[in-house]
Amino acid sequence: xxxxxxxxxxxxxxxxxxxxxxxxxxxxxxxxxxxxxxxxxxxxxxxxxxxxxxxxxxxxxxxxxxxxxxxxxxxxxxxxxxxxxxxxxxxxxxxxxxxxxxxxxxxxxxxxxxxxxxxxxxxxxxxxxxxxxxxxxxxxxxxxxxxxxxxxxxxxxxxxxxxxxxxxxxxxxxxxxxxxxxxxxxxxxxxxxxxxxxxxxxxxxxxxxxxxxxxxxxxxxxxxxxxxxxxxxxxxxxxxxxxxxxxxxxxxxxxxxxxxxxxxxxxxxxxxxxxxxxxxxxxxxxxxxxxxxxxxxxxxxxxxxxxxxxxxxxxxxxxxxxxxxxxxxxxxxxxxxxxxxxxxxxxxxxxxxxxxxxxxxxxxxxx
Amino acid sequence: xxxxxxxxxxxxxxxxxxxxxxxxxxxxxxxxxxxxxxxxxxxxxxxxxxxxxxxxxxxxxxxxxxxxxxxxxxxxxxxxxxxxxxxxxxxxxxxxxxxxxxxxxxxxxxxxxxxxxxxxxxxxxxxxxxxxxxxxxxxxxxxxxxxxxxxxxxxxxxxxxxxxxxxxxxxxxxxxxxxxxxxxxxxxxxxxxxxxxxxxxxxxxxxxxxxxxxxxxxxxxxxxxxxxxxxxxxxxxxxxxxxxxxxxxxxxxxxxxxxxxxxxxxxxxxxxxxxxxxxxxxxxxxxxxxxxxxxxxxxxxxxxxxxxxxxxxxxxxxxxxxxxxxxxxxxxxxxxxxxxxxxxxxxxxxxxxxxxxxxxxxxxxxxxxxxxxxxxxxxxxxxxxxxxxxxxxxxxxxxxxxxxxxxxxxxxxxxxxxxxxxxxxxxxxxxxxxxxxxxxxxxxxxxxxxxxxxxxxxxxxxxxxx
Ligand SMILES: Nc1nc2c(ncn2[C@@H]2O[C@H](COP(=O)(O)OP(=O)(O)O)[C@@H](O)[C@H]2O)c(=O)[nH]1
Ligand SMILES: [Mg+2]
Numbered sequence: 001x002x003x004x005x006x007x008x009x010x011x012x013x014x015x016x017x018x019x020x021x022x023x024x025x026x027x028x029x030x031x032x033x034x035x036x037x038x039x040x041x042x043x044x045x046x047x048x049x050x051x052x053x054x055x056x057x058x059x060x061x062x063x064x065x066x067x068x069x070x071x072x073x074x075x076x077x078x079x080x081x082x083x084x085x086x087x088x089x090x091x092x093x094x095x096x097x098x099x100x101x102x103x104x105x106x107x108x109x110x111x112x113x114x115x116x117x118x119x120x121x122x123x124x125x126x127x128x129x130x131x132x133x134x135x136x137x138x139x140x141x142x143x144x145x146x147x148x149x150x151x152x153x154x155x156x157x158x159x160x161x162x163x164x165x166x167x168x169x170x171x172x173x174x175x176x177x178x179x180x181x182x183x184x185x186x187x188x189x190x191x192x193x194x195x196x197x198x199x200x201x202x203x204x205x206x207x208x209x210x211x212x213x214x215x216x217x218x219x220x221x222x223x224x225x226x227x228x229x230x231x232x233x234x235x236x237x238x239x240x241x242x243x244x245x246x247x248x249x250x251x252x253x254x255x256x257x258x259x260x261x262x263x264x265x266x267x268x269x270x271x272x273x274x275x276x277x278x279x280x281x282x283x284x285x286x287x288x289x290x291x292x293x294x295x296x297x298x299x300x301x302x303x304x305x306x307x308x309x310x311x312x313x314x315x316x317x318x319x320x321x322x323x324x325x326x327x328x329x330x331x332x333x334x335x336x337x338x339x340x341x342x343x344x345x346x347x348x349x350x351x352x353x354x355x356x357x358x359x360x361x362x363x364x365x366x367x
Numbered sequence: 368x369x370x371x372x373x374x375x376x377x378x379x380x381x382x383x384x385x386x387x388x389x390x391x392x393x394x395x396x397x398x399x400x401x402x403x404x405x406x407x408x409x410x411x412x413x414x415x416x417x418x419x420x421x422x423x424x425x426x427x428x429x430x431x432x433x434x435x436x437x438x439x440x441x442x443x444x445x446x447x448x449x450x451x452x453x454x455x456x457x458x459x460x461x462x463x464x465x466x467x468x469x470x471x472x473x474x475x476x477x478x479x480x481x482x483x484x485x486x487x488x489x490x491x492x493x494x495x496x497x498x499x500x501x502x503x504x505x506x507x508x509x510x511x512x513x514x515x516x517x518x519x520x521x522x523x524x525x526x527x528x529x530x531x532x533x534x535x536x537x538x539x540x541x542x543x544x545x546x547x548x549x550x551x552x553x554x555x556x557x558x559x560x561x562x563x564x565x566x567x568x569x570x571x572x573x574x575x576x577x578x579x580x581x582x583x584x585x586x587x588x589x590x591x592x593x594x595x596x597x598x599x600x601x602x603x604x605x606x607x608x609x610x611x612x613x614x615x616x617x618x619x620x621x622x623x624x625x626x627x628x629x630x631x632x633x634x635x636x637x638x639x640x641x642x643x644x645x646x647x648x649x650x651x652x653x654x655x656x657x658x659x660x661x662x663x664x665x666x667x668x669x670x671x672x673x674x675x676x677x678x679x680x681x682x683x684x685x686x687x688x689x690x691x692x693x694x695x696x697x698x699x700x701x702x703x704x705x706x707x708x709x710x711x712x713x714x715x716x717x718x719x720x721x722x723x724x725x726x727x728x729x730x731x732x733x734x735x736x737x738x739x740x741x742x743x744x745x746x747x748x749x750x751x752x753x754x755x756x757x758x759x760x761x762x763x764x765x766x767x768x769x770x771x772x773x774x775x776x777x778x779x780x781x782x783x784x785x786x787x788x789x790x791x792x793x794x795x796x797x798x799x800x801x802x803x804x805x806x807x808x809x810x811x812x813x814x815x816x817x818x819x820x821x822x823x824x825x826x827x828x829x830x831x832x833x
Contacts, residue, residue, distance in 0.1 A: 009779040158714055188421035191754035192713045192818045201421055 084128070092121045127262075134262040138269070141172060141259055145329050148199065162195040166202045169329045173206075173258030181206045203330055211328070214256050215338050218320035221249045222343060223350050226313025230306050230354050242312055246270065249316065250323050257327050269323065306351040313351075317343045387496040388831055389647055391682065391698065394654035395578045395674060396504030396586075399706035399748055401464045403654060404473070404501050405452040406748035406815050408436070410824065411477060413814035420821040425479055425832040432478040432492070439472040439498070441643075447473035447501050456749065456815065460774065461806040469589060470502045470644065479832045495831050500644050505583035508674070509637045510645065510681035512581060517626035518610055524581065525604035527673075530666055531575055536567040540603060548607055548622035557598050557624065561585075564600040576663035579674040584636060596635060599628040641681075650827045651682060652702040657723050658710050661784070662801040665794050672726050672788075679730040684737045701734060701741045702826050703727055708818050709747035710801055711781055712765035713754045718784040719745045725788045742826045747818040751804040769804040777802070 095117040102111030148165050151157050166185070175182050185205035189198060225245045229238050250269055254261045261269065321338055325331070394400045410418045411434035420426035439446060448471065452464035475497040481489070512520060528536060542560045565585040571577045572586060581601075584591060591597050602625065607613060616623050653675070660671045685697040705723040708716060724731065724743050734741050752769035757778065768778045782800055785793050807816065 009777055188419065188427075190419070190818075192708070192716060194713075194716065197422060197822075204421075204427060 088121055088125050088128075091117060092125075095121060131262040131265070134260055135265045135268065138259060138261065138265045141329070144168060144172065145331075148329075149331060151195075157195040159189070159191070159193040159195055159198045162198040163189060166198065166206075169202070170206065173329065175206070175258070181209055199330060200333065203333060203336075207328065207330060210256050211324075211336075211338070214253055214324050214328075215342075217252060217256070218249070218317055218324065218338070219343055219346060221245060221252075222313045222317035222320060223347055225316045226309040226347055226351060227354065228309075229312040230309025230351065238308070238312065242316070246316060246319055249320055253320065253323050254327055257329060259327065269326070306355045309354065310347055310351045313347045314340070314344070317347070386494065386831070387498070388649045388828065389498040389696070390827060391645070391648040391651040392499065392501070392654065393507065393651055393678065393682075394504055394656070394706070395507065395671070395678075396466075396572075397659070398504060398654040398656045400504065400654055401452065401467050401501055403652070403706070403748040404447060404499055405449060405456070405464055406817055406820055407499070407824070408434070408447075408449050408473065408475060409453065409815045410817065410820050411475060416814070418814035419817075420824070422819070422821040423825040424829055425825075426821065428482075430480040430482065431832065432480065434475050434477045434497075437474045437476050439474045441472060444500075445469065445471045447471040447499065449473070456806050457809045457811050459808070461808050463806060467501055467503045468587060470500065470506075470640075473499045473501070475499065477828075477832070481833065483833055495828070497828070502644065503583070503587050505580070505586045506640060507678060508579065508581050508583040510641060511677045513633055513637055513641060513681070517629040518607075518613070520581075520629065521601045521607065522604050524601040527579070527670075528603065532571055532577065532666070535571040535575055536564075539563045539567045539600070543600070543603060544606060546621055548602065548613060549616055549620050551619055552621050552624040554595075557621070558595075561598040561600050565597075576659070576667045577670050578660075578667070579670045579677075582632065584632075591636070596628060596632050599625045599632065645681065646683070647696045648682065648698050649696050650700050651698045652704055652823060652827060653679070653727075654704050654706045655723055655726065656707060657705050657719065657726060658707055658784075658801050661789070665789070665791075668789070675727060676729045679733070684734060684739050699739060700827065700830075701739055702823055703731075703741060703743040704819075704823060705743075705745045707747055708745040709750045709752045709769075710767075710804070711784055712767055714765055715784045716745045718786040721786045722784055722788070725786075744819050744822055744826075746820060746823055748815075748820060749806055750816040750818050751806045753807075769807070772803045772805050774805070 095114040098114035099111055099118070102108065102114060144165070148162075148169075151165075170179070170182055182205075185202055188201050188205060193201065225242065228241050228245070232238055232241060247266055247270060250266055251261050254266075254269070318340055321340060325337060392400050392403055394403075410420060411431075414420055414426050414431040414433055415429065416433075418426070420431070423431070425431045436446075436449065448464075455462045455464050477495040477497055479493055479495065480486075480491050481493045515523065528540075533540075539560065542563055546556070546560065568580045568585050572580050580586065582597075584597060588594075588597055602622065607622070613622050618624075618627075655671070655675060657671075660668045683697045684701075685699065703723060705719045708719060711719060720743055723745070727743075731741060752767040755766045755768050755778065756763045757766040757780075764780055766778050766780050768776075770776050779802065781802065809815065
């Protein structure tokens with residue numbers, strides 16, 4: 001790679017810069033391999049190509065359940081898919097046929113039924129393709145993120161290439177070229193910044209404003225959930241509420257980072273988040289939430305309804321933070337990730353208020 | 368104590384609140400200390416306005432409000448000539464700040480908005496006091512002498528006197544060989560030999576590029592020029608006999624006279640310099656000019672490595688507690704910087720960084736043992752070039768655009784920096800051609816362009832600006 005000799009000078013007019021470099025080609029690699037029969041004592045030429053023995057590296061623990069969940073399923077459910085597609089096509093054909101017969105036979109009722117059927121089939125078909133499409137986008141997003149994360153260690157990765165990756169991220173997030181945050185990033189980025197610094201700048205200028213909104217969103221939605229659960233009287237409704245609010249929160253968090261989620265991708269993400277929480281240790285979850293409650297001496301100071309509300313609020317917040325960590329196009333740097341403890345106080349105060357509000361009524365009930 | 372009591376007490380209060388930092392900018396002569404200090408003051412004064420400090424958390428969050436210079440605590444020490452330095456940089460043609468000839472101090476008050484919880488009762492706007500000193504790098508070389516006796520010093524310097532260095536010292540060696548350690552001292556003769564020794568040091572430094580030249584005051588005597596305290600020299604060890612016999616010599620013998628002057632030099636010149644300016648540091652940045660050493664050749668490079676390893680032993684390192692903060696401050700965080708990084712193309716910065724780490728391997732091990740956080744970075748206090756790519760024979764090559772010291776505008780590829788300590792092969796190829804650049808023309812009143820001053824500031828001061 002000694003092509004430009006040290007101290008080589010160029011014509012000042014030669015300067016073709018401004019535009020960014022394309023990736024320099026890898027140096028042509030000449031092979032001098034001389035095939036020799038591996039008889040005992042065989043010698044190889046010293047300059048033949050040789051590699052270190054490939055060590056059987058232990059498969060890396062997949063940390064993120066998202067990657068796990070989004071990885072191509074090992075066995076695609078072709079059966080299910082073909083049955084579904086077949087049913088749709090057959091249904092469509094049959095509806096058209098029935099409609100033809102009805103048209104000629106003057107049977108209006110079955111004609112109307114078939115039109116309705118056709119409508120249903122079309123709707124199902126389009127939403128199915130949309131779902132598949134959105135699922136693919138989510139997968140692409142996860143891949144890009146992983147790419148950036150692994151290639152940051154790569155010595156070949158310089159600031160310019162990282163910037164190109166950031167540009168792709170920007171497009172995925174649906175930000176225009178003139179977006180003020182992106183422009184801030186461009187202004188801050190300079191030729192000498194390496195891959196890590198570039199990523200840091202992108203994180204600060206483009207992602208941080210979104211992180212702040214995401215944090216606000218999580219706070220708001222978890223306290224809403226806490227409230228709803230606290231005032232709803234039936235457990236079944238509680239569960240429904242939780243599911244509904246959580247799915248909605250995932251959806252809106254995704255939208256913040258420019259991801260449009262369908263039902264399938266949302267469910268998939270939800271599952272991934274739950275799985276992640278389980279992987280990360282169900283025990284951790286249990287202890288943390290109960291510690292959260294205990295540390296505030298909740299048992300003695302909140303009514304059981306408010307306690308339930310508090311618990312589900314905390315769970316929602318936790319889920320939100322996990323989702324945020326998964327959806328963010330770049331992983332959080334060391335201590336920047338939002339913490340549950342930031343949200344706890346707020347929830348607690350809200351639940352106190354609920355209790356105070358209900359206090360009068362509760363006492364009346366007890367008498 | 369040069370400090371009046373109220374001022375001193377005030378310092379204590381600031382220290383106990385952890386709102387005062389003394390930053391040691393350490394580097395041999397020409398390492399870029401003055402340029403670093405000038406840029407530091409400039410960036411902080413322009414913070415929040417036009418200075419690009421994107422890697423500095425406090426600044427990019429908009430919490431850094433600016434900085435003001437204040438009269439330094441010790442009124443007998445000149446103030447750091449920031450305005451002169453800036454005037455030189457903004458002149459036509461632009462020039463580097465003039466070489467430092469004496470010690471100077473600067474106190475900077477940095478205003479920032481706190482985001483810690485204590486802001487609710489301590490107030491949001493805070494001030495951090497930053498104390499800086501600038502000094503000729505030559506004088507720094509004397510610090511290790513404090514721990515040596517005259518005989519040990521002669522031993523250390525004789526071991527170094529090899530190769531090109533020996534050639535530079537030829538005249539001095541000839542003169543000393545005629546001198547008898549046991550003979551009665553002749554003032555004039557000693558003065559002459561000392562002058563010859565000083566001359567040899569000057570050539571070794573200026574022509575040979577060597578950094579390790581002792582005693583440093585011989586190069587920049589200042590007001591001590593011609594005083595007998597500067598009339599001594601290291602006696603080549605091979606000409607000295609048994610140390611026990613030397614100790615027995617009469618007080619007016621050549622050897623004893625030199626030994627006495629050596630001790631006097633330590634006591635009256637190095638000692639006060641060290642006590643007044645080189646203790647009580649909280650943070651340190653070590654500036655290393657690896658590129659010039661690469662340019663000069665293998666022996667100079669080794670010399671630099673040795674010089675820095677020895678120098679680092681003159682500072683106190685350790686973690687801080689409230690008590691140590693008050694009574695015995697120590698350096699608890701350190702940055703190591705390869706300076707003048709604007710002399711190489713950006714893709715070489717990684718190599719530059721690993722090279723400086725390799726160069727500092729020994730001190731870095733000690734620091735790790737002492738559990739002091741260290742960050743190494745490549746920086747240019749005042750960026751004089753622009754990174755470009757050049758289309759040449761259908762390929763794109765990285766290049767630098769700048770103006771050389773002689774005023775010629777060039778577009779060039781300076782070469783690859785070896786990522787490890789260079790081997791014989793590298794020196795054979797001489798893979799590096801370092802051209803000194805003139806600073807880029809500045810618009811008066813704008814922040815100076817730089818490379819990674821923001822990262823350095825963030826590392827050195829970031830935790831105090833929360
Ligand atoms: N290109 C470039 N040259 C520098 C930089 N800093 C210092 N220099 C060069 O190094 C010389 C010595 O710098 P100076 O700050 O006086 O070193 P000091 O002796 O350690 O104070 C200057 O005259 C410049 O030629 C820098 O950031 N970029
Ligand atoms: Mg200087």
